[in-house]
Structures are given as C-alpha cells and as structure tokens.
Amino acid sequence: xxxxxxxxxxxxxxxxxxxxxxxxxxxxxxxxxxxxxxxxxxxxxxxxxxxxxxxxxxxxxxxxxxxxxxxxxxxxxxxxxxxxxxxxxxxxxxxxxxxxxxxxxxxxxxxxxxxxxxxxxxxxxxxxxxxxxxxxxxxxxxxxxxxxxxxxxxxxxxxxxxxxxxxxxxxxxxxxxxxxxxxxxxxxxxxxxxxxxxxxxxxxxxxxxxxxxxxxxxxxxxxxxxxxxxxxxxxxxxxxxxxxxxxxxxxxxxxxxxxxxxxxxxxxxxxxxxxxxxxxxxxxxxxxxxxxxxxxxxxxxxxxxxxxxxxxxxxxxxxxxxxxxxxxxxxxxxxxx
Amino acid sequence: xxxxxxxxxxxxxxxxxxxxxxxxxxxxxxxxxxxxxxxxxxxxxxxxxxxxxxxxxxxxxxxxxxxxxxxxxxxxxxxxxxxxxxxxxxxxxxxxxxxxxxxxxxxxxxxxxxxxxxxxxxxxxxxxxxxxxxxxxxxxxxxxxxxxxxxxxxxxxxxxxxxxxxxxxxxxxxxxxxxxxxxxxxxxxxxxxxxxxxxxxxxxxxxxxxxxxxxxxxxxxxxxxxxxxxxxxxxxxxxxxxxxxxxxxxxxxxxxxxxxxxxxxxxxxxxxxxxxxxxxxxxxxxxxxxxxxxxxxxxxxxxxxxxxxxxxxxxxxxxxxxxxxxxxxxxxxxxxxxxxxxxxxxx
Numbered sequence: 001x002x003x004x005x006x007x008x009x010x011x012x013x014x015x016x017x018x019x020x021x022x023x024x025x026x027x028x029x030x031x032x033x034x035x036x037x038x039x040x041x042x043x044x045x046x047x048x049x050x051x052x053x054x055x056x057x058x059x060x061x062x063x064x065x066x067x068x069x070x071x072x073x074x075x076x077x078x079x080x081x082x083x084x085x086x087x088x089x090x091x092x093x094x095x096x097x098x099x100x101x102x103x104x105x106x107x108x109x110x111x112x113x114x115x116x117x118x119x120x121x122x123x124x125x126x127x128x129x130x131x132x133x134x135x136x137x138x139x140x141x142x143x144x145x146x147x148x149x150x151x152x153x154x155x156x157x158x159x160x161x162x163x164x165x166x167x168x169x170x171x172x173x174x175x176x177x178x179x180x181x182x183x184x185x186x187x188x189x190x191x192x193x194x195x196x197x198x199x200x201x202x203x204x205x206x207x208x209x210x211x212x213x214x215x216x217x218x219x220x221x222x223x224x225x226x227x228x229x230x231x232x233x234x235x236x237x238x239x240x241x242x243x244x245x246x247x248x249x250x251x252x253x254x255x256x257x258x259x260x261x262x263x264x265x266x267x268x269x270x271x272x273x274x275x276x277x278x279x280x281x282x283x284x285x286x287x288x289x290x291x292x293x294x295x296x297x298x299x300x301x302x303x304x305x306x307x308x309x310x311x312x313x314x315x316x317x318x319x320x321x322x323x324x325x326x327x328x329x330x331x332x333x334x335x336x337x
Numbered sequence: 338x339x340x341x342x343x344x345x346x347x348x349x350x351x352x353x354x355x356x357x358x359x360x361x362x363x364x365x366x367x368x369x370x371x372x373x374x375x376x377x378x379x380x381x382x383x384x385x386x387x388x389x390x391x392x393x394x395x396x397x398x399x400x401x402x403x404x405x406x407x408x409x410x411x412x413x414x415x416x417x418x419x420x421x422x423x424x425x426x427x428x429x430x431x432x433x434x435x436x437x438x439x440x441x442x443x444x445x446x447x448x449x450x451x452x453x454x455x456x457x458x459x460x461x462x463x464x465x466x467x468x469x470x471x472x473x474x475x476x477x478x479x480x481x482x483x484x485x486x487x488x489x490x491x492x493x494x495x496x497x498x499x500x501x502x503x504x505x506x507x508x509x510x511x512x513x514x515x516x517x518x519x520x521x522x523x524x525x526x527x528x529x530x531x532x533x534x535x536x537x538x539x540x541x542x543x544x545x546x547x548x549x550x551x552x553x554x555x556x557x558x559x560x561x562x563x564x565x566x567x568x569x570x571x572x573x574x575x576x577x578x579x580x581x582x583x584x585x586x587x588x589x590x591x592x593x594x595x596x597x598x599x600x601x602x603x604x605x606x607x608x609x610x611x612x613x614x615x616x617x618x619x620x621x622x623x624x625x626x627x628x629x630x631x632x633x634x635x636x637x638x639x640x641x642x643x644x645x646x647x648x649x650x651x652x653x654x655x656x657x658x659x660x661x662x663x664x665x666x667x668x669x670x671x672x673x674x675x676x677x678x679x680x681x682x683x684x
Contacts, residue, residue, distance in 0.1 A: 003604075027551065032604060043615045050551035053568045053612035054605035 001030045002322040004315050005086035005095035008037030009064035010102020012305050016045050018101060021311025023051035028312070031319045034095055036061050036086040061085040064102070067304060071105030075113065083107055087114035090297045097318040099289065101302040101311065108150045108292060108301075115295035118327065120334040124294035125162045126150035126233070126301060127169060129287045130243050133224040140174045142287065143221075144228045145184075148236035150292060156199035159183065159230055163204055163212070164333040165293040166228035172324040173291075173317065174227065182216035182226035184235065189215070200230075207337065288313035291321065298327055353409035353476035354582070356399050357468070360416035360426065360440075362486040362549045364392050383428030389547065390599035391570030391591045393433045398587025399482075399577065400436060405584075409476050414440040415467060417460050417489075441467050462515065462524030464494045469501065469531035472540075482582065483544045484573075487552040487566070492544065493518070493680065496560050496671060499541030501532045505670055508533055514673040543580065545573050554616060556683055559676050565618050571595050571606055572613040579623040585630045592636045603638045606631065 006022050008015040015037055022033045023046060032055055035042050039060040046056070063078035065071070075084060083102050087110040089095040100107050108124060117124065127146035134141055146166045151158065163181045170179040183201055185193040190201050192215065204212040216226050221239065231239070254271075257264040288310065289302035298321050302314045321327075361367035366387045396412060403410035412435070416426065420442040430437060443463050475481075483498070485491025497514070500506040506514075508529050515525045544564040546557065557566045567573045574591040577583040595601040601609075607628065614624040631637040 032608075039615065047555040047616070048553050050553055052551065053572070053609050054601060055608065057604075057608050057611060058615065 001032055002096040002319045003032040003034060003094070004318045004322075005034045005036055005059075005089045005098045006311070006315065007083045007086045007098065007100035007102050008035040008042050009061070009082040010100040010107075011302065012067070012101075013307060014064075014101065015041050017306065017308045018311050019045035020049050020308035021306070022056060022315065023049045024308055024312045025315045026052040026055035029055075029316065029319070031055065031315055032057070033315060034059050034086075034089060036089065037064060037082040038062065059085060059089065065106045067103050069103060069106065071103055071109050074103075074106060075109050081106070081110075083110045084114070087111060087297075087299065091115060096322040097298040097300065099300045099302060099311065099314045099318050101289070101304055101306040101314075104149060104301055104304075107299060111292050111295050111297075111299050115297045115299075117295055118331045118334055120337065121161055121165075121294040121330075123147075123151045123154065123158045123161070124292055125165060126236075126290050126292050127166055128236075128240055128290040129174075130221075130240065132222050135224050139224065140176055140227070142174065143224070143226060144170050144174065144179075145221075145236055145240060146228070146230060146293065147233040148240045148290065149233045150294075151233040153234065154196070154232040156196050156203060159196070159200040159232070160203050160207070160337070161294070161334060163200075163210065163228065163230045164207070164337065165330045166230060167210055168329040168333050169291060169293060169321070169326055170228050172326050172329060173321055176227050178211045179227035180211050180213045180225070181228045181230065182213050184221070184229050184231035184239070185215035185217065187215065188217060209336070285310035285313065288315075288317035291317075291326075293330060296327055296331070298322065353411070353479040354403050355411045355413060355475050355479050355481045356396070357413045357415065357481060357483045358396070359485040359491055360414050361418060362389075362488045363484055363491075363547050364388060364414065365426075365429070381422075381425060383425045383432055386425065386429045388429075388433055389549075389570065390601075391574070391594045393435060394587070394590040394594045395570050395574055395577075395583075396435055398574070398583050398590060402582060402584050402587055409479075411438040411475065411479070412436065413438055413471070415464060416441065417443045417463065420444060439471065441471070459518075459520060461490050461494050461497075461518050462520035462528065464491075465497055465515075466524055466527050466531060468494070468498045469528060469535060472502070472531075472535055478538070479540065481541045482577075483541060484547070485544070486547040486549045488550060490518075492546055492557060492560050492564055493673075493677065495541070495544040496564060496676075497673065499544065499563065500671065502535055502538055502540045504537040506532075506673065510673065514677060517674065517677050543576070545576070547573070556680075559671070559679060561671060567613065567618075569595065569599075569601075569609055571601070571609050572618075575610055575613055575619050575623065575627050578627060579619045585627065588627060589631060589634055589636065592631055596636070603631075603636055607637050610637075 006018060008018050011018055019035060019042055022035055025031055025033060027050060034057040036059045039058055042058050061080050061082040063081040065074040065078060065081045065083060074081065083100050083106055086098045090098055091114045111124060125147035126149050127144050128148045129142040129144055131141055132143045144166050146162050167179050167181050170176050183197060185197050191198055201215065204210065213226060216229060221229065254268060285307055289300040292299045292301055298318060300314045300318045302310050358364050366389050400410050400412060414437055423442050483495045485495055511532055512525055512529055515528060546564060546566045548566050548568045554566045557564055565576055571592055574583055574588045578585065578588050592606055595606065610624055610627060613619055614621060628637050
C-alpha cells in the first residue's frame with residue numbers, strides 16, 4: 001500500500017481540515033499517510049476526530065509556508081517548512097507521493113528542489129480536472145487541463161511534452177483507454193495561434209500512439225470533445241479560474257433570483273435538481289486535486305480552500321497514481337518521443 | 338523516570354492485582370449492530386466467536402507477568418449478555434486458553450419476566466452493582482485494572498466504581514448521578530448500600546477503553562488521566578508495560594497476534610506506538626524501549642536514514658516537551674453530573 005506524505009499545514013483550513021481528511025482516509029482505506037507539520041497541532045486536531053492510528057504517522061516540521069509568502073524566499077529561509085519536509089520524505093524513499101493544499105508556487109518549487117525531473121522533460125506542468133458534457137454513456141465527466149500555472153510561458157516542445165504527460169495520466173487515473181488530446185487555440189485550423197502553437201500542432205500530429213484531435217476553441221472546452229486539453233500555464237490558469245467563477249456566479253444568481261419573488265422560487269424548485277447537479281459537478285472537493293507532472297515523483301496540489309473531503313479524495317488520487325505507476329508511464333512516453 | 342518505574346514495579350509486587358474485563362466489544366468482536374446480528378448471537382457456537390486481535394496474548398501476558406513477580410492475580414469477566422449463552426462463552430475462553438477466576442452474566446430473562454424492560458438495555462446499574470458486590474471477595478488490598486470499550490457506558494461505570502472505592506463520591510451524589518442516567522431505583526438503592534459498605538482505598542489503578550467505535554480520544558479527557566483510550570491492544574500492551582504489568586516478551590506476543598490476526602504490518606505497529614506516545618499515555622523512553630525490542634524481532638520497520646537535526650530533535654523532545662506520564666494518574670474529582678450530560682449529548 002502506498003505511503004502518502006500530507007502537508008498538514010498547507011491550505012486555508014489547515015491543519016484541522018487536512019488532519020480530518022487524513023483521519024477519514026485512515027478509516028476508509030489502507031493507505032498509509034504521514035502528516036507533516038507541527039506535531040502538537042496535528043495531534044490536537046487528531047484527538048478531536050475518529051481515526052485509525054495504524055495508518056497515520058506524524059513527522060514534525062516546525063515551519064510552514066503561508067498563502068501570502070513569496071515561494072522562493074520562503075523556501076530559502078524555511079528549510080523545515082512542512083511542504084519541503086513532505087517532499088523530502090518522498091525523495092528519501094519514506095513516502096511515495098505528496099498531497100498539499102498550500103501555496104502553489106511553493107509546492108512546484110519544493111518539487112523542483114527535491115524531485116528529479118523525468119529524463120527529457122524540460123518543464124513541469126500542473127494539471128487540473130474540470131467538468132464537461134459527456135458524449136456517450138460511461139464517459140468520464142471530467143477532462144484534464146494542463147498546464148494551469150506551473151509554467152507561465154512555453155514553447156512547442158513543452159506543449160508536446162505536456163500532451164504526452166496528460167495523456168499518460170488520463171489513461172491511468174481517468175481510465176480513458178485512448179484519451180483524445182487537443183491544443184487550446186483561438187481557432188480549429190492548423191495555422192492558427194502563432195508559431196509556437198502551429199509548431200506544436202505539427203509535431204503532435206506525428207506522434208504514434210497519441211490520439212491527437214487537433215485544436216479546440218474555448219467554446220468547446222465544456223462540450224466533452226477532448227479528454228486532455230493542452231495549453232501554457234498563464235492561459236490554463238485563466239481558463240480554470242473562469243470556469244470556477246462562472247459556476248459560482250450561476251449558483252449565486254439562482255439563489256438571489258429565488259429570493260426575489262414566488263415565480264422565481266417556483267422555477268428554482270423545479271430546477272433544483274439541475275442546480276444541485278451543477279454544484280456537484282463544479283465541486284472541487286470531489287476531485288481531490290491537481291497533479292504536478294513531469295517529476296519522477298508525484299505531488300497532488302489540492303485547492304487552497306480544501307476541506308476534509310477534498311483532502312481524502314486527493315490522498316486516494318495520489319495512491320491510485322502511485323499504484324498505477326503514472327510517473328513511470330510518463331517517463332516511457334517521453335522516452336519514445 | 339527510572340526511579341519512578343522502579344517504584345511502580347515495587348508497588349506492583351506488593352499488592353494482589355485484579356484484571357476485570359468486559360466481554361462484548363472488549364474481549365469478543367461481538368456484532369450486534371443490526372437486529373439480525375443480535376438474533377444470531379445466542380445461536381453462535383464457541384468456534385464462531387471471534388476475539389478482538391491481541392486480547393488473548395494480552396490477558397495471558399498479564400497473568401504470566403504477575404505470577405512471575407510472585408504477585409497474586411485474578412482475571413474476571415463481566416458481560417451484559419444473558420446466562421443462556423454462557424456455555425458458548427466459557428467454551429470460547431477455553432479454546433483461547435484463557436484462565437479466569439470469575440465471570441458474571443446479566444439475567445435478562447428475569448428482567449423480561451418481571452416486566453423491567455428498561456433494565457434490558459440499561460447497563461450502568463447492573464455492572465456497577467456487580468463490581469461493588471464482588472469487591473469484598475477480592476484479596477485484601479487488591480489493586481484493579483479495568484478493561485472496557487466505547488460502545489456503551491464502560492467509562493462512566495468504571496470511573497464511578499473507582500471513585501466510590503476511593504471515597505471521592507458521596508452516597509447522595511451517587512444516587513443523583515444514577516437517577517440522571519436512568520438506573521432502576523432498586524439498583525440505585527443496592528449500589529448506594531454496597532458503596533457505603535465498601536472499604537475506602539485507591540484500588541483502581543487504570544481504566545483502559547478499547548476504541549472499537551473509533552470515538553475521538555478527546556471525548557475521554559473529562560474522565561481524567563486514569564482512563565486511557567486505546568485504538569488497539571498493542572497500544573494497551575505498551576501502556577501496561579510502562580506500568581510494570583507486562584514484560585517486553587509479552588508485548589511482542591501481542592504484536593505478533595496483531596500481525597497474524599489483524600493484518601498489522603511493522604509500519605502500522607510503529608504508527609500505533611507513536612500515536613499512544615504522542616497522546617502522552619506512554620513516555621518517550623518507554624516507546625523507544627518497545628520499538629527497539631520489537632525492531633530486533635522484525636516487528637518494527639528498520640530505522641531509516643535520518644538527518645542529524647531529526648535525530649537530535651527526537652532525543653531532546655522528551656526533555657524539552659515533557660509529556661503527561663501515564664503511571665501516576667491524578668486522583669482528581671470528576672463532576673459526574675456534568676460528565677453524564679456531556680457524554681450523553683456527545684453520543
């Protein structure tokens with residue numbers, strides 16, 4: 001059974017919600033978790049919830065990096081920050097993957113400091129899942145979008161590598177046998193989007209074994225046409241935040257309208273099931289987190305506002321990725337390139 | 338610390354010791370969460386009954402350790418199950434090779450016939466009066482260690498019993514508390530009578546609660562340090578070793594049973610030990626002694642490569658952050674009225 005190092009001090013609701021999530025995982029699964037952070041705070045939080053001590057270890061880390069900290073500076077000065085110690089446990093072979101809900105920049109930097117990049121990989125990618133329409137029964141309701149913020153700007157080679165990494169991850173974790181990979185662009189035509197995207201398109205088309213379906217536009221993102229969408233970090237991050245914000249606005253508008261008059265209330269009652277489904281689909285707590293791909297080891301970056309459920313799911317995703325050898329699969333795909 | 342442990346062992350040699358065990362969910366993994374399971378219990382044969390992992394070697398180890406020290410030892414069981422299943426239970430204990438000196442069952446049929454339906458589910462009155470009833474039969478000056486679980490009211494029953502013997506709870510207060518709990522007035526009268534007759538002594542040394550329901554440990558803080566909630570019998574064994582009631586070879590046998598019967602690994606045993614140490618129920622030095630002894634026997638993971646800072650921190654931690662000791666529980670008064678209200682509300 002894999003061992004997952006969990007950054008207990010990362011996230012808006014740490015350590016309580018993180019510890020609660022680990023405690024829940026200890027009751028539901030056989031996954032071994034190592035909680036990394038202030039031992040006294042961790043134990044105090046553990047004492048308040050049901051848990052199975054056989055599946056939980058605690059590693060003391062006196063420092064932590066807050067959401068406001070500058071990642072570079074913080075990692076330089078806080079050598080025993082929880083996220084760094086958690087990553088160190090993996091590089092020392094005491095754990096197999098890391099889960100953190102803390103500062104994204106610090107998480108990516110901790111990976112680059114502690115983990116080796118997969119041979120041939122130039123830049124890491126932060127991947128995220130988002131809900132989309134399904135085209136056939138049994139199709140995964142989630143698509144994978146990468147990069148969503150690990151790298152600001154990319155060249156064609158980076159995008160090609162992201163496509164291979166995303167495809168390998170989706171094949172194992174989302175159980176899509178031959179994931180359809182698309183490039184996010186401003187048009188479906190091959191020549192759109194500038195040199196980088198044109199070059200990436202040309203190279204992706206020639207890779208054997210990769211199910212590349214071409215370019216995809218923003219309005220097709222939610223339609224389920226592709227399983228893996230590739231873009232540079234800046235664009236990916238904007239898209240992801242836009243989707244999150246849009247879902248929140250829709251649910252919020254519905255709530256406000258319901259309070260306005262009885263007709264809206266009635267309408268809301270009729271559509272309640274659909275709104276509930278929309279909320280469930282956009283509920284990040286159900287998906288666990290975003291994997292940071294490109295390193296020999298895996299780190300799952302959960303949402304900063306993660307609650308216990310999100311952490312439990314992130315641990316399950318990490319364990320599944322370790323069990324399925326996702327990083328080995330990525331390495332093999334890059335080597336074939 | 339060494340001096341204190343030596344004193345504990347000295348004390349352990351002086352007094353006879355009684356280990357009292359609840360049966361269901363403490364010794365036996367009784368399943369009666371549903372009506373179907375409840376109906377099945379009376380028809381279960383001895384070989385169908387399953388003991389909680391590690392409990393058998395633990396009881397044997399307690400008797401063996403006390404006997405080796407030349408100390409008079411008794412093991413008693415108490416069950417809220419009806420005497421109709423006594424035969425299967427006795428056979429099960431025989432199958433497991435458990436020697437015991439007494440076993441009490443609850444006569445549910447009698448309550449049913451007399452129409453005392455409330456008494457069928459209510460355990461506090463029954464168990465408390467049975468404990469008080471049997472106390473005069475114990476050897477003079479006997480110390481007691483009590484074992485229960487978190488399913489019903491064992492923490493309250495055992496704490497009341499300990500405080501009655503220690504003279505910390507007055508007869509009127511006892512009556513009020515038992516009334517609040519909803520105990521049958523006849524049993525309240527009997528409990529008060531027996532409490533008044535009981536010899537005043539600090540007889541109960543520890544109360545171990547098996548967290549079968551995984552109740553959060555913080556729920557038990559109101560019972561004071563005398564009560565130790567443990568998630569498995571390996572944790573209990575580590576505490577009993579610290580108190581001088583078990584030897585390290587006996588702790589090893591408990592650990593081996595956990596591996597064999599419950600799929601524990603060296604890693605999960607190490608995690609369990611670290612947890613009970615973090616919760617302050619065993620000293621860091623005791624945990625280290627257990628860890629090293631088990632490591633030689635491949636029951637703990639090999640010590641990994643660790644940084645100098647980490648090793649130093651582990652060495653210095655017991656000195657910098659002294660933890661609450663387990664061996665000398667404070668004889669503090671418990672506010673039973675508040676406790677009963679809090680306990681019931683929380684559950």
